[in-house]
Amino acid sequence: MTRLSLTVNGEAVSVDTEPRVSLADFLRDRLALKGTHLGCEHGACGACTVLLDGVPVRSCITLAASCEGAAVTTVEGFEDDAVVARLRAAFTEEHALQCGYCTPGMLATARDIVMRHTTPDIAAIRHELAGCICRCTGYRGIVRAVARVIAERAPVGAAPDGDCGPDAESP
Amino acid sequence: MKAPAFTFLRPASLDEALAALAAGEGEARILAGGQSLLPMLNLRMAAAETLIDIGGLTELGEIAEADGRVRIGARVTHAALEDGVGGDRWNGMLVFVARDIAYRAVRNRGTIGGSLCHADPAADWPVAMMALGATMQIAGPDGRRELDSEAFSLDVFSCALEEGEMLTAVSLPRLSPAARWSYRKMRKKAGAFGEAIAAVVHDPESGLVRVVAGSSPLGGPARHADLEASIAAGAPVEDAAIRRSLAAREPDLDRYEMQIHATCLRRAITEVMR
Ligand SMILES: Cc1cc2nc3c(=O)[nH]c(=O)nc-3n(C[C@H](O)[C@H](O)[C@H](O)COP(=O)(O)OP(=O)(O)OC[C@H]3O[C@@H](n4cnc5c(N)ncnc54)[C@H](O)[C@@H]3O)c2cc1C
Ligand code: FES
Ligand code: FES
Secondary structure, three states, X not given: OEEEEXXXXXXXXXXXXXXXXXXXXXXXXXXXXXXXXXXOOOOOOOOOEEEEOOEEXXXXXXXXXXXXXXXXXXXXXXXXXXXXXXXXXHHHHOOOOOOOOOHHHHHHHHHHHHHHOOOOXXXXXHHHHOOOOOOOOOOHHHHHHHHHHHHHHHHHOOOOOOOOOOOOOOO | OOOOXXXXXXXXXXXXXXXXXXXXXXXXXXXXXXXXXXXXXXXXXOOOOXXXXXXXXXXXXXXXXXXXXXXXXXXXXXXXXXXXXXXXXXXXXHHHHHHXXXXXXXXXOOEHHHHHHHOOOOOHHHHHHHHOOOEEEEEEOOEEEEEEHHHHEEEOOEEOOOOOOEEEEEEEEOOOXXXXXXXXXXXXXXXXOOOEEEEEEEEOOOOEXXXXXXXXXXXXXXXXXXXXXXXXXXXXXXXXXXXXXXXXXXXXXXXXXXXXXXXXXXXHHHHHHO
16 A cells, blocks of 8 residues: 545545556545546547546546646536536537536546647548547537637637646647 | 555656666666656566656756767657757757647656657657667766667567667767658558658758668568658659568568558658659
């Protein structure tokens, strides 16, 4: 057991954990944040994607122990995030989810796409989303939702940021 | 799908990391981004008594230029190279290669050093680094040494690191503005490992000419000296010559494998010689 101290969704957390525990299992089992979903547990499906210091990572193949001192944001922490608020609305309007299993990872990934792209290039969005598997929607709604938020943001520049770590506003 | 138990260390310096490796007597492993090691631990395809997380070694995360060569720290991520952090001296080649490795969430953690040491025969950096004439900077119990890419890449999932050694950086020449490169990959979907990879670099100013092909069927990256000679001489490279060169290296390629490798090489060579 080692003592692990980090920030999760803005709150300081300090918990004993086994070194072999993944960030995903740490969030789900130790902190009861079940919004982080597990699909493949080897990096291929994207369901477990969360923000680590503001950028998306696979929580299934990131050790919790490697996150000492870091800031983690899960889907539960997106409540006050302006970009994710727009994405949530666009996901609803474009029918970008059905069962919702992929959605927490999709939102973390989509937020990052929106932060790094200034034009809604469909081919680029599809390339960026290639690591997130959705078994329900057929992706078209998800791609449209992401494109819509990029297009909405384009005229106003960077939108106000949520509490998602220091790098969140980098282009 | 859960990793077995291990001891976890997070050294603050390279010397501390090397001491921990030595103390592990072959049972300790470096943990860089974990994007290959953790899937393998989760799948129980790999084991380690001790993991040495090098995430705290700032020295390994730096990019610096000296004497016309650029030193990229082993811990620099695919995402940093995709974003051109530290400046682009390769006419866009590293940015292009990085962008098509796995997915952004994997690229945010996966490192160039981890990719080179893991030596997956279908991985991208081993091919790209050999094509750019990179050398590998190694630290170990007996001090430091440097190996060129060909000597570093031994076999499938095997590199020339000895017990107790680790990769600290790759050193590569910058390309002149007149240099041309092409990187071609056949894969089933964006982010999947390549079934065939070809990298060709021609820098008329420095004289660097490299033709490298890699993939699982080929057993990893290697140079094609006969094709390099043709490019250096400005002679046209026929499809038959490409197929002969591939067959000389790996006689057991089936028709599909030969087709996709020959196509990647032909496209890459054509693009560079155009
Ligand atoms: C879904 C998915 C798709 C992928 N697709 C691709 C792809 O298309 N192309 C591609 O090239 N790669 C791909 N990868 C692999 C990815 O690039 C990995 O990041 C990379 O292979 C390993 O880098 P790492 O830093 O994560 O190393 P780790 O997983 O931490 O380590 C890998 C191995 O190298 C050793 N090691 C690491 N650093 C050092 C060092 N400095 N010195 C000595 N030994 C060291 C470790 O002990 C371990 O044995 C993919 C991975 C995933 C999960
Ligand atoms: S559960 Fe992590 S990528 Fe599939
Ligand atoms: S909404 Fe069901 S998997 Fe995507």
